[in-house]
Amino acid sequence: MRIKLTVSGIVQGVGFRPFIYRVAVKHGLAGYVQNRGDAGVEVLLEGDQASIEGFMAALADEKPPLARIDQIKRTELAGPNQYSAFTIIKSSEEAEQSGSVIPPDIAICNPCLAELRDPQNPRFDYFFITCTDCGPRFTTIERLPYDRENTTMCEFPLCGLCQKEYADPANRRFHAQTVACPTCGPKAYLTDNKGEPVQAADPVRAAGKLLSEGKILAIKGYGGLHIAASTTLEAPLLRLRKTKHRREKPFAVMVKSLEAAAGFCEINAKEREMLSSPQRPIVTLNKSASYNLSELIAPGLHNVGVMLPYTAMHYMLFDEVADKSFVMTSANPASEPIVKDNDAAIDVLGGTVDYFLFHNRRIAHRCDDSVMRAHGVHPVFLRRSRGFAPAPIKLKSQAKHCVVAYGGELNDTSTVLCGNRAFISQHIGDVENLETESFLKEATGHLQHLTNTHPEVVACDLHPKFNTTRLAKEVSEAQGLPLVQVQHHHAHSAALMAEHGLDDIAAVACDGYGYGIDGEAWGGEILYCTDDSAEFRRLGHLEPHLLIGGDLASRYPIRMAAAMLCKAGADIAHWLKQNISVLSYGETEAEIILNQLKKGIGGPQTTSCGRVLDAVSALLGVCTVRSYEGEPAMKLESVAFRGRDVLRLKPHIYGDVLSTSNLLWMLYEDHGKHSVADLAYSAHVYLAKGLAALAIEQAQKQGTKNVGFTGGAACNQILAATIRGAVEAADLRFYVHEQVPAGDGGVSFGQAIVASKTEF
Numbered sequence: 001m002r003i004k005l006t007v008s009g010i011v012q013g014v015g016f017r018p019f020i021y022r023v024a025v026k027h028g029l030a031g032y033v034q035n036r037g038d039a040g041v042e043v044l045l046e047g048d049q050a051s052i053e054g055f056m057a058a059l060a061d062e063k064p065p066l067a068r069i070d071q072i073k074r075t076e077l078a079g080p081n082q083y084s085a086f087t088i089i090k091s092s093e094e095a096e097q098s099g100s101v102i103p104p105d106i107a108i109c110n111p112c113l114a115e116l117r118d119p120q121n122p123r124f125d126y127f128f129i130t131c132t133d134c135g136p137r138f139t140t141i142e143r144l145p146y147d148r149e150n151t152t153m154c155e156f157p158l159c160g161l162c163q164k165e166y167a168d169p170a171n172r173r174f175h176a177q178t179v180a181c182p183t184c185g186p187k188a189y190l191t192d193n194k195g196e197p198v199q200a201a202d203p204v205r206a207a208g209k210l211l212s213e214g215k216i217l218a219i220k221g222y223g224g225l226h227i228a229a230s231t232t233l234e235a236p237l238l239r240l241r242k243t244k245h246r247r248e249k250p251f252a253v254m255v256k257s258l259e260a261a262a263g264f265c266e267i268n269a270k271e272r273e274m275l276s277s278p279q280r281p282i283v284t285l286n287k288s289a290s291y292n293l294s295e296l297i298a299p300g301l302h303n304v305g306v307m308l309p310y311t312a313m314h315y316m317l318f319d320e321v322a323d324k325s326f327v328m329t330s331a332n333p334a335s336e337p338i339v340k341d342n343d344a345a346i347d348v349l350g351g352t353v354d355y356f357l358f359h360n361r362r363i364a365h366r367c368d369d370s371v372m373r374a375h376g377v378h379p380v381f382l383r384r385s386r387g388f389a390p391a392p393i394k395l396k397s398q399a400k401h402c403v404v405a406y407g408g409e410l411n412d413t414s415t416v417l418c419g420n421r422a423f424i425s426q427h428i429g430d431v432e433n434l435e436t437e438s439f440l441k442e443a444t445g446h447l448q449h450l451t452n453t454h455p456e457v458v459a460c461d462l463h464p465k466f467n468t469t470r471l472a473k474e475v476s477e478a479q480g481l482p483l484v485q486v487q488h489h490h491a492h493s494a495a496l497m498a499e500h501g502l503d504d505i506a507a508v509a510c511d512g513y514g515y516g517i518d519g520e521a522w523g524g525e526i527l528y529c530t531d532d533s534a535e536f537r538r539l540g541h542l543e544p545h546l547l548i549g550g551d552l553a554s555r556y557p558i559r560m561a562a563a564m565l566c567k568a569g570a571d572i573a574h575w576l577k578q579n580i581s582v583l584s585y586g587e588t589e590a591e592i593i594l595n596q597l598k599k600g601i602g603g604p605q606t607t608s609c610g611r612v613l614d615a616v617s618a619l620l621g622v623c624t625v626r627s628y629e630g631e632p633a634m635k636l637e638s639v640a641f642r643g644r645d646v647l648r649l650k651p652h653i654y655g656d657v658l659s660t661s662n663l664l665w666m667l668y669e670d671h672g673k674h675s676v677a678d679l680a681y682s683a684h685v686y687l688a689k690g691l692a693a694l695a696i697e698q699a700q701k702q703g704t705k706n707v708g709f710t711g712g713a714a715c716n717q718i719l720a721a722t723i724r725g726a727v728e729a730a731d732l733r734f735y736v737h738e739q740v741p742a743g744d745g746g747v748s749f750g751q752a753i754v755a756s757k758t759e760f
Contacts, residue, residue, distance in 0.1 A: 001049050001076075002031075002044070002077040002079065003044075003075065003076050004075045004077055005072055006042055006072070006073040006075075007040060007069060007072050008038075009069045011041045011068075011069065012035050012039050012040075012100070012103075012144075013103050013137040013177065014066040014103050015066070015131075016041055018169065019062075021086060021087075022169060023058045023059065024045065026058075029046060029047040029052065030046040030085055031043065032089045034092050036094050036100075036145060037095035037452070038094070039100035039144055039451070041100075042094075044083075046083055059072075064132065065133060066106060100451070101392060102141045102146055102450055104388055106133075106278045107134060107278050107309075107387070108311055109131065109133045111131065111133075113315065115129060116129050116312050116316075122183075123181050123182070125202075125316070127188050127311070127312050128311075128312065128359065129181075130178045130180070131172045131176050138223075139363050139364060139366070143449070144449070144450065144452075147177060151364070152362040156186060156361075159183040162179050162181055162184055166179050186359045186360050186361035188313065188357065190203040190207060191346075192356075193349075193353050193356070195342075195350070195356070204313050204317060207357040208318060208320060209320060210354070211230055211317070211321070211323070212321040214236050215229075215236065215355060216236050216239065216353045217229075217355045217356065217357055218345055218349050218353045220342070220358050221311060222310075222386070223363060223365070223368065223386055223426075224330070224340045224363065226331055227244070227329050227330075227353060228254075228326050228329075229326065230323065230327070232323075234294055234296060237294055243351065245334055246334075248628060249627065249631070253306050253327055254325065254326050255306055255325045256318040256324045257324075261275070261325075262288075263324065264290060265286060265306060271285060274374065275306065279370065279387025279388055280309075280310035280386075281307065281372045281387060282306065282307040283306055285306050286641075287301075287303060300622075300638065301634060301635065302637075302638035302639075307328070313359075330368055332429075335430050335432050336429070336433065337366055337429055338366050340363040340366040366439070367386045367389065368385045369386050370386050370388055371383040375721070381737065381746075382715055382745075384413070384741050389425060390426070390447055392424075393424065393498075395420040395422060395498055395501070396420070396498075397420060399417055399756035402419075402456045403416070404417075405458075405752040405755060406459070406460045406471055407460075407744070407745075407751065408461045408468060408744045408747045409461070409467065410431075410629060411430065412430065412440065412468065413425045413428055413749075414428065414440060414443060414444040415751070416448055416453050417752035417753070418451065422749055424740060424749055425444060425447050428440050440468070440471070441471070458482070458755075459472065459486055459748075461485065461747070462486060462488065462517070463515035464515075482760050484755035484758050487514065487522075488514025488515060488522070489509035489514050489523075489525045489710075490527060490529065490536045491751045492507070492511070492742075492746065492747065493527045493529045494751075494753040494754050495710065495737070495750030496737055496750075497706075498531075499738070499739050500735050505529055505704065505708050506527075506695050506698050506702060506704055506707050506708070507525075507528075507707075507708045508707070510524050510525070510609035510610070510711045510713035511609065511712040511744070512611065512629075512712060513608055520604050520605045521606035521608060523606060523609050524542030524609035524658075525540070526541065526691070528704075532757070534754050534759070539656060539702075540657065540694040541656070542658050542691075543660045544605040544607050545607075546563040548560070548562070549593075549602060550603045550604065553603065553611065554610075554614065554626060555625070556583065556626070557611070557617060557624065557632050558582050558583065560614050560618065561615040562575075563615075564612070564664040565661075565665065565668055567661045568664055569665070575668075576593065577590055579618075582618075582625055610633055612663070612687065613633035613713070614626070615664060616663075617633060617636040617680075618632065619664060620639075621676065622639050636683075637684070637716050640680035641681075642677040642681075643676075643682070644681055645678075646674050646679070647670065647674075653693060658687075658690040658691060663686050667682075684718040684719055684722065688723045692707075692726035695707050695727070696727060696732060707727045707733065707735070708734070708735040709724075709742075710736075710737060710742055711742060712743035714736055
């Protein structure tokens with residue numbers, strides 16, 4: 001009997017061919033296995049039927065831990081057997097739209113970690129130790145198929161030891177493309193901030209000592225550089241904030257172990273699972289009563305982003321120091337991509353750091369850390385990147401069109417959708433300059449190459465002035481492809497519906513901003529979407545308010561608070577002048593704002609939930625000037641975690657609109673009568689209960705049992721938990737994102753879903 005299998009999924013770079021080889025030999029089969037040029041694997045089997053069926057059972061039940069089989073195409077072949085043994089043969093360039101993809105970068109595995117610590121092992125203390133089950137993948141690949149000569153490891157010819165293990169079917173480095181050792185592999189080295197070599201017998205541990213002494217270092221990892229510093233010394237953190245122009249934005253922290261993290265954070269079972277997973281994301285953890293790190297790490301927040309080491313180099317940093325944690329934040333200039341190349345790092349970061357810890361393996365593609373948060377037992381992505389990208393999201397049905405989608409403007413990703421799989425790029429960032437736009441183009445092109453896809457439709461945001469909109473139009477015109485522009489909150493809602501395979505949904509879509517179909521600034525919406533249509537219906541929203549000064553209102557939320565209080569009928573002249581210190585132009589600016597409010601001019605109308613939270617934050621004195629995206633709302637949530645619902649406000653709903661001006665009025669009236677924490681919590685509860693009431697009513701009218709919460713505000717634990725409680729009490733099903741970011745990192749996925757349903 002002869003059969004040919006074409007296997008698609010994540011089957012290159014995960015030890016899949018060695019696994020196939022061992023199983024085939026075990027069952028006495030002849031034939032071959034080879035990588036294909038579309039990231040799939042081809043297997044030819046010759047033997048009796050019982051042996052082949054035994055092989056197929058093992059293929060399903062015993063595959064390598066990082067492998068993912070999405071589809072197996074089985075073809076029976078005629079003719080006599082042609083092979084006497086089973087072998088791994090040279091990879092094929094043959095390719096089709098198979099839906100396969102190279103796996104994400106994965107943290108060092110326990111066997112490699114044990115070898116790292118074993119003085120008798122040839123890879124003892126080797127910073128780049130990897131095997132078929134761990135190490136970089138996506139960031140090394142330059143072209144398909146996934147063979148060493150097609151990766152950045154091609155510059156390191158194998159020594160005798162590594163070649164022997166690479167060729168040994170019994171060894172776990174059998175056909176491991178990143179196999180290396182101190183003799184033949186990449187080398188680590190230390191330099192000063194001008195790139196001049198610093199002599200060190202052990203550069204990695206020397207770097208750890210420098211961090212402990214208060215120096216700032218840039219450290220090269222798998223997908224780019226981190227800037228590292230002490231978590232307890234004030235001087236380097238103050239200097240880092242000054243040189244990075246990062247006044248308040250939180251830094252991520254790398255901890256030596258789970259036990260070390262438990263020394264300053266609260267960690268539940270789900271968070272432990274996320275932290276120690278092979279993906280090793282940054283997980284935002286609540287600070288505990290014993291929090292003893294510098295307040296400069298996450299100022300004004302109740303939580304801090306924490307990750308465990310994910311490379312041998314990271315583990316070695318902690319070996320000879322008392323420190324149990326280091327700041328480990330992305331090394332990138334403001335609004336630009338993470339730095340990945342050694343020469344560029346010296347040019348860009350030399351004025352920020354004291355030393356560089358480099359290695360000499362090129363990074364083919366930059367990939368920032370993933371960031372997650374646990375909402376009870378549900379994981380929530382704040383950023384989906386290293387460890388997850390470009391693994392696909394599997395859809396319940398085949399798409400009508402192959403789509404490339406370019407996302408929005410902030411926290412951007414791109415998506416390639418083909419068949420029943422959507423491939424989301426690594427985190428791109430804010431597409432506001434040439435550097436990030438170039439990264440977006442490069443990452444999207446690489447994703448199309450890796451998936452061997454040829455888009456038939458281009459998708460983007462509805463906003464006419466986004467750089468991503470312009471880019472999508474250029475691609476559409478250059479390739480003669482139709483362009484679909486998708487309303488921002490429709491994209492959020494479609495992403496949530498597709499992620500859970502729902503037929504329809506009444507979605508609460510809340511964030512800071514999205515260009516509405518009426519040209520206004522949306523951000524607090526109740527939308528109804530169905531799986532069989534590219535259309536949506538807007539069934540409710542938050543009360544619209546004047547976004548006075550446009551974008552200035554998001555940077556200075558005191559403006560938003562003034563507009564909302566004025567609409568509620570408050571005499572705000574005295575209050576506004578009390579807050580003159582936060583206005584750039586003092587009394588003159590206050591007079592202009594008052595005059596604009598009196599005339600009802602000065603900006604568009606907005607229904608944004610984010611702007612309401614900003615206004616509450618400013619009114620309560622929590623955050624009056626925004627220094628990073630989402631700061632007022634994030635700090636408000638942190639304050640609210642210590643509060644309770646003292647106001648017990650009943651949501652004021654007029655038709656399909658939830659009033660929010662009355663909320664600001666009540667907070668204004670009660671400010672001073674209750675604690676800021678209690679008022680902050682009461683504001684959250686009012687918004688959540690009001691949005692839930694609107695969504696429940698509309699779900700019942702539309703005849704759906706599905707209610708979801710999406711958009712950046714869905715990352716807020718208080719809002720999500722309160723809406724969930726109300727929805728489930730109404731005997732409806734509640735959905736939040738678990739596989740893609742709730743915020744703008746998931747917009748490209750939603751755009752691709754909508755575009756794939758569009759009729760042409």
